[in-house]
Amino acid sequence: MAITKSSIPPKKIMLPPGVYTPVISLYKATKEQEIDLDAMYKHCQYLVKGGQHGLVYQGTNGEAVLLSREEKKEILKTARKAVTDLGVPNYPIVAGISGQSTNESIQLAQDAHEAGASFALLLPPSFWAKSVTEDALLGFYTDVADESPLPVVVYNFPGVTSGIDLNSDNLTTLASHPNIVAVKLTCGNVGKAIRLTSLFTPSQFSVYGGSSDFLFPTLEGGGVGCVTGMGNVFPRATARVYDLWVEGKKDEARRLQEVVAHAEWACKKSLALTKFGAGWFVGGKLGLGDEKTFWPRRPYLPPGEGLREWTKGVMGVLVEEEEKIEEKTFPKGK
Template sequence: MQKSTIPNKSHPLPPGVYTPVLSLYEPNPTQDIDHEAMYKHAQHLVRGGMHGLVYQGTNGEAALLSREEKIAVLKNIRKAVADLGVPDYPIVAGVSGQSTNESIQLTKDAAEAGASFGLLLPPSFWAKAVTEDVLRGFYRDVADESPIPIVCYNFPGVTSGVDLNSDDLAALATHPNIIGTKLTCGNVGKAIRLTSQFTPAQFSVFGGSSDFLYPTLAAGGVGCVTGMGNVWPKSTARVYDLYVAGELEEARRLQEVVASAEWACKKSLALTKFGAGHFVGKKIGFEDPRTWYPRKPYAPAGEKLQAWTVEVMGVLEVEEARIPDRVFKGKGTNGVNGSK
């Protein structure tokens, strides 16, 4: 297929593995945001080699957070990465609203709070009314007004089945402020149809989880956004690092282990949060399991599923332990993924 001749985007999303970061809560009846826990978790993920962080996506329980909470979280995280010495580290914010008006406001809030990019789901409240014209018009209208570049987020499981197909995404790729897509639909064929038309500089394709990261990269994609990064950031990031270094056999071996561990994340967000609390909570000083609960009305995992999660995710414990932390020598001296 002939490659597109559209211009390269002026601010593309850097390639790599991104974590859609969990929202952590105070262990009190109203489950207020625990900003200290989120600050330390963010720094843990960056030290673990993540190439970027995503906040207020599906794993971040965006639908359960207020506008004010979203702004406060982003400001706190921008401070967390700046304090590590990487002030320009890529932070992506979920900016998904049901109306065009709300989504535009969320992009402005995110930009002012320190986010570099916006991740946008399609509207879905009246799914039958989301025609092709409505869908494409929504993205274009938001992108027209957004002060930050937009990544199209395709996850039919949380949008009443509304699914951005490859024709939709190819049409949206021509917009100068729409820079790529995250395919949580898991459709590698869709990824190939897009990468056959566009270079990453024109329109980047990211997988929506790490269990098909290797196939995504082989298909011409540039990375993934994976909930597994909340638990095992070093191992998930390393699949990408090995692949781009040309160590394909080792990348594939590690991919197989990562895919096995991520099965727990596929079951439910409650299991992702439990796994993160179990394996990461002690490392960052937040061992109270309630910090890692979903926000009500959603319930934490029961004991049987907790035990199963430890077993399934635990296959990466040895891998994670032998990968060193990324070390920072001071502000501006050891950039990450394009940071200065």
């Protein structure tokens, strides 16, 4: 029996395909750990020049739940200024708008739009998980998407939402909303991705993997990219897997995918290791020599010495690949 393809119309604005970094938040080396906007400006430009196709702020890697509303707005304004100063003012910036209430998420979407974001990323509510029925879940996304001035990307990550996991039926329903344009599957469920890509074209509803260690299979299965914490550390190599695949160089893409998958294992362990890796491999290049800039915000702790050494070895397999790839340049106004 043939699969019945969706007949929903293409969305007016779609998240451009490619590899996106969920950008880490960087802090000043003080007890209060204020946001270091200068450091984040430098890191933003480094990621864009590293070939990332877009950036995500205030997601899980950005420690969104630890940031104030005002901090979120200032970070987004800084990112938009950083890409504009590079000469790419329309570069895609996705903002996390996840709140525990419908009202909060709508307000965060409005804030993000005013601060210069292009798209919104939304987790399901999870404070009282037993009360998040299917009707409540679908109603939440519909209500926020109705009011959001930004196109909404559904963010499915059961690990940070008390186990709440949108299934392919839920996502198929949400895909029909004119302002819901894509999903990020950090659940890592490739079968779910295939079910969705078999029903929708990328112009109707785009599917992104939630990490770079299964980017190649995601693309082969009809997905259009991924959002990966590894981009914070090795933006060129992670983006290159996608670029090679698009160029039809699939053998090269697969080979690089294998190395990327081994390096990303450290990111799977904890956000603290992702941030340490960024500090170790990138911090010096940006003139950010204080390791505390890359520490998680309290009460969370930096990794101990054993895990630091382990991370250097695991992530280090990508150093050679990263150095082979040239940075992108952006002539002013292009």
